[in-house]
Structure formats: structure tokens, C-alpha cells
Amino acid sequence: MSLLSWTLEAEAPAGRGTTARRHRLSNGLVLISAIDRRAPIVALQTWFRVGSRHEKPGATGMAHLFEHLMFGQTESLPPGEFDRLVERTGGESNAATWVDWTYYRLSLPARDLALGIRLEAERMQHLVLESGPVESERDVVTNERRERVEDDVDGWLDEQLMALAFTLHPYRWPTIGWMEDIRALSLPDIRAFYRTWYAPNNATIICVGDFEEPALLDLIASHYGSIPPAQLPEPSQVHEPAQTRERIVRAPKPIATDRLLVGYKAPGQDEADWAVLEIVATLLAGCPSARLYRRLVIATEAASSVDAQLTPFRDPSLLRLAVTAARGHTADEILGVIDEELALMAETPPSKAEVEKAKAIAETDFWTSLVDVDGKAEALGHYEIALGDFRKVNTLAERLAQVTADDVARVVRQYLVKDRRTIVIAEPENDDTEDES
Numbered sequence: 001m002s003l004l005s006w007t008l009e010a011e012a013p014a015g016r017g018t019t020a021r022r023h024r025l026s027n028g029l030v031l032i033s034a035i036d037r038r039a040p041i042v043a044l045q046t047w048f049r050v051g052s053r054h055e056k057p058g059a060t061g062m063a064h065l066f067e068h069l070m071f072g073q074t075e076s077l078p079p080g081e082f083d084r085l086v087e088r089t090g091g092e093s094n095a096a097t098w099v100d101w102t103y104y105r106l107s108l109p110a111r112d113l114a115l116g117i118r119l120e121a122e123r124m125q126h127l128v129l130e131s132g133p134v135e136s137e138r139d140v141v142t143n144e145r146r147e148r149v150e151d152d153v154d155g156w157l158d159e160q161l162m163a164l165a166f167t168l169h170p171y172r173w174p175t176i177g178w179m180e181d182i183r184a185l186s187l188p189d190i191r192a193f194y195r196t197w198y199a200p201n202n203a204t205i206i207c208v209g210d211f212e213e214p215a216l217l218d219l220i221a222s223h224y225g226s227i228p229p230a231q232l233p234e235p236s237q238v239h240e241p242a243q244t245r246e247r248i249v250r251a252p253k254p255i256a257t258d259r260l261l262v263g264y265k266a267p268g269q270d271e272a273d274w275a276v277l278e279i280v281a282t283l284l285a286g287c288p289s290a291r292l293y294r295r296l297v298i299a300t301e302a303a304s305s306v307d308a309q310l311t312p313f314r315d316p317s318l319l320r321l322a323v324t325a326a327r328g329h330t331a332d333e334i335l336g337v338i339d340e341e342l343a344l345m346a347e348t349p350p351s352k353a354e355v356e357k358a359k360a361i362a363e364t365d366f367w368t369s370l371v372d373v374d375g376k377a378e379a380l381g382h383y384e385i386a387l388g389d390f391r392k393v394n395t396l397a398e399r400l401a402q403v404t405a406d407d408v409a410r411v412v413r414q415y416l417v418k419d420r421r422t423i424v425i426a427e428p429e430n431d432d433t434e435d436e437s
Contacts, residue, residue: 005221006031012391015370018208020380020390023217028201028229031220032380032390034208036373040110042209043377046120047103047385049204050197052177053170053236053315061141061177062185062193064097068137069190070104071095075126079133082119089115097175100314100386107374110210114219120205121223124198129191138182145176153253157261157322157424164247165263165318165422169240199230204384208377240316246418253426257304258331262338263318265420266310270387274310275399276411277319281308282358283350283408284321284341289357291341292321302329302337314386319416331425339418346412349405362400 006023014020020034051063071093073079086093091108106116149155159174166172176182207216243265253259267273284292285308296303305324311317323334369375370393384390 005225006217010389010391013394014208014376014380014390015367018376020208021213022384022390025200025221025225027225027227028199029220029224029227030204030384031217032204032206032384033211033213033216034206034376034380035211035213036208036376037210039373040210041373042108042110042113042116042207042211043373044106044108044113044116044120045103045206045377045381046124047101047204047206047381048197049100049202049385050102051098051100052173052175053099054197054233055170055173055177057173059181059185059189060173061175061182062190063102064176065137065141065182065185065190066194066198067095067097067102068140069129069134070123070127072133072137073128074122075128076122077119082123085115085119091116099171099175101382103378103381103385105374105378113207113209113211113216117219117223121220121227124200124203124224125227127194127198129187129194131187134187134190138185141176142179142182145179145182149174149176150179153255153259153426154322156251156253157259157426160249160251160424161261161263161318161320161422164249164424165243165265166240169238169315170236171240171313171315196230196233199232200224200227201229202232204381206377206381206384208373208380243420243422246421246423248423248425250425250427252429255426255428257327257329257428258325258334259426260321260323260325260331260334261424262321262323262335263422264320264416266317266319266415268315268317269312270314270392272399273411273415274317275396276403276407277415278310278362278400279355279358279403280345280408280412280416281310281319282362283345283354284308286358286361291345292323292338295341296323296334296337300337301326303334312382312386318422331427335423342412342416346409346416349409352405355403355405355408359400359403363397366397366400 005026008023010022014034018034018036020032023031055062071082089108089112093106095104108116149159163172266277284290285306293306296306303323304326307322309320325334370379379393380390383393
């Protein structure tokens with residue numbers, strides 16, 4: 001197929017020393033290529049603009065089920081052959097499902113790039129979806145859910161937080177799906193999901209590493225050019241209503257001490273204040289000298305662990321604080337400390353030195369994620385699919401660098417308030433545990 005079938009749409013740096021280019025094939029397939037010759041390897045990733053947010057109530061878990069099904073039999077590959085061919089090259093394969101996307105990852109020697117493209121094109125259009133393999137993978141997923149959520153306190157906390165924090169938005173159901181939905185997904189609906197979402201006009205291929213771009217364009221055009229586009233559903237426009245009061249749930253669990261998960265409503269990753277809240281999360285628990293970590297873990301020993309995370313969602317997200325209490329301390333005591341530290345940060349902006357240290361940590365984490373070809377490909381894919389343009393990957397470091405102490409105090413006052421938060425607490429089932437001598 002001629003290179004004239006491709007349209008070059010955009011070009012921009014992808015970290016230092018690497019340039020990424022976005023091309024579009026006539027059937028809607030997008031390719032983002034970035035040459036990196038530091039090693040004879042390639043990261044080949046296929047991102048689909050479908051995640052748990054694209055599912056419907058009663059049919060949750062479909063996107064995650066496909067993360068498993070896509071490694072199965074195709075019309076020309078018997079069961080298990082996909083993984084065997086990849087492993088034979090010395091490469092590896094994996095996949096991930098998220099609220100806003102699903103992606104499939106191949107890490108290969110550069111000499112085997114053509115094989116990777118052939119395998120990915122084959123499973124995009126010729127996946128065998130019959131009762132036997134579908135039921136086998138359904139069993140794998142239900143067992144995964146049982147292990148990671150129903151028999152895991154942290155998984156339960158996470159699931160409860162999202163279900164309580166969001167009332168209308170599809171972020172409210174878990175990416176893995178509700179158990180009753182997973183069990184009820186019908187074969188006709190599974191096939192319809194595949195025909196709808198696993199199409200070239202809903203896919204973006206990311207290739208980072210050691211390759212020749214003209215040859216890459218020819219290879220992809222020859223394997224994907226004849227695949228017809230699908231009729232994609234109109235994007236959902238669900239808007240989560242503003243939260244106006246604190247939500248809280250408690251439950252007994254087989255644990256030794258209280259565990260606490262707090263989620264404050266936050267803007268989406270593409271909004272200006274997201275970068276400021278990323279610095280706030282670092283100030284709270286990003287290092288041993290961070291405020292909550294220093295006070296709860298080091299000074300008072302009221303907690304054994306403290307973590308802060310700002311979820312990188314397309315739509316409004318959560319700044320999450322996860323704390324495991326130490327023996328003799330309670331979740332309510334820890335909530336009081338959190339409230340005190342946030343009030344202090346809101347009333348008195350942190351020092352310039354404290355903010356600069358947090359910015360250095362956050363920026364270092366960001367640049368570290370772009371060091372290898374796999375991390376670079378993942379960043380390009382996430383920003384292209386979730387935020388609409390891979391070029392936005394270059395703006396995050398700039399946004400972090402511009403944060404000031406006054407910005408920190410302002411967003412804490414605006415977002416990290418009781419009326420905008422959701423709390424999930426797991427408490428020990430038996431409160432009569434004997435003290436350790």
C-alpha cells in the first residue's frame with residue numbers, strides 16, 4: 001500500500017532527544033511513532049479508546065474481560081500461539097484496562113517488529129469468540145475479582161470509594177466489573193463489543209524504539225489498511241453532580257488495625273489545577289519528610305503507612321489518601337490529623353523551599369517514567385487516548401514547574417474540604433484483641 005494513504009497530522013518532542021509523529025491511515029487508524037536508537041528494541045502498543053467508562057450498567061467488566069480474551073485463539077493462531085511466538089523472540093506481552101482506555105503491550109527485539117505488527121493486526125480483526133474460550137477466561141476473571149477485591153481489604157476499600165464518590169458517572173463501577181455482571185455477559189453482547197470497539201478508527205498504535213519509519217508505515221498499512229472502520233457510539237456526556245456533603249462508610253474486616261481511604265473530588269488531568277494538586281499530594285505523602293507521613297508515621301507513630309495519589313482520569317478525578325493505622329490508633333484519630341494538616345496548608349501557604357522540593361520530586365517521577373521505550377510509549381498512548389493529544393505529555397513538567405505556594409493554599413481551600421470528600425473505613429472485626437506485650 002502506498003505511503004500516500006497516510007496523513008502526517010502532528011509532530012512534537014517526546015522527552016529529550018526523541019520526536020514523536022502522529023500519522024493517520026485512511027480507515028481512521030492512528031500511528032504515533034518515535035525513533036529511539038539507544039538499544040535495538042521496540043515498544044509496540046495498541047491503545048483502544050474503550051475502558052470501563054464505555055460500558056453500561058448491568059454489563060460492567062466487558063472491557064477488562066477483553067484484556068484476557070485478546071490473548072486467545074484467532075482464525076490463524078491456535079490457543080496459546082500468540083504468547084509462544086512473542087516469547088520465542090525473547091520479548092514479552094501484557095495488557096491493561098483502565099477507566100478511559102485499554103491497551104496491549106509488546107516489548108520486542110527490533111528485528112521482530114514485523115512479527116509484532118502481524119500478531120496485533122490478526123487479533124484486532126480475527127479473534128475467535130466461541131463459548132469454550134470465553135467461559136474459560138470468564139472463570140479467570142471471576143477468580144481474579146475474588147482474590148483482588150472480595151478477599152482483599154485494599155481492593156474492597158478502593159471499590160467502595162469509587163462507588164460512593166460517584167453517583168452518576170461511569171467511574172462509579174469497578175474496572176474489573178461487578179461479579180453478577182461478569183457472570184451474566186452474553187456471548188452475543190461480547191461479540192458485539194468486539195465488533196464495535198476493536199476497530200481501526202478506535203485504535204492508536206504506538207511504536208517507540210529502533211526502526212525505520214518508512215518501513216514501519218508500509219508494514220502497518222499492509223496489515224491494517226484493508227480493515228474497515230466501525231460505527232462508533234456517540235461519546236457519553238454524563239456529568240457527575242457536585243458533591244455537597246461528606247460521604248462515609250465503615251465495615252468490619254479481618255484486619256489487625258483500621259485502614260482508611262479518603263477521596264477528595266478533584267479536576268480531570270487536563271485541567272489547570274490538576275498539576276497543583278499533584279504537588280499537594282507530594283507535599284502530603286510524597287517522601288519521608290512530607291507532612292502527613294512525617295506526622296503520622298514518624299512523629300506520632302499513629303500509622304504504619306500513608307500514601308497520597310491523584311488519579312489521572314480524563315474527567316473529574318479524586319485525590320486519594322490511604323492510611324493504615326498503627327495498633328492503638330483509630331481511623332477517626334487519623335482523620336483529625338488530616339483535617340489539621342489541610343487546614344494549616346490552606347491558611348498558611350507552605351514555604352517556597354518546601355514547594356520547590358515537592359516540585360523536584362514530582363518532576364523527577366515524571367521524567368523517570370519517560371526513560372525507557374516502554375514508559376515513553378505508555379505516556380504517549382495515555383495522553384493521546386485519555387486527553388486527546390500526545391503532545392500534552394510535554395506540558396505536564398511545565399505545569400508542575402509553575403506551581404506556587406499560593407496555588408497550593410488556594411486548591412487546598414477549594415478542593416480538599418469535608419463536603420467534597422468520601423471516606424471508606426475498614427475496622428478490625430474483633431475489637432477485643434489483646435495488647436502485645
